Amino acid sequence: MADDKSKVGGRDRERVAGNQDYEIDFLSGKLGVSAEKVRQAIQAVGNDRAKVEAYLSSNKN
Secondary structure, X not given: OOOXXXXXXXXXXXXXXXXXXXXXXXXXXXXXXXXHHHHHHHHXXXXXXXXXXXXXXXXXX
16 A cells, blocks of 8 residues: 555654655665665664664664
């Protein structure tokens, strides 16, 4: 099922849709890590955007 672009809001922005390539690509580019690292972060801490970003920022290698 495609992501409905007409239904956006705070709750949508708080989560990372791990099955949506454009969201993975956005975080990958924003944080300067690979898409695979983003997917690993989602598996490690869940899909909360703040937790994923904090995890990736603290684990840059």
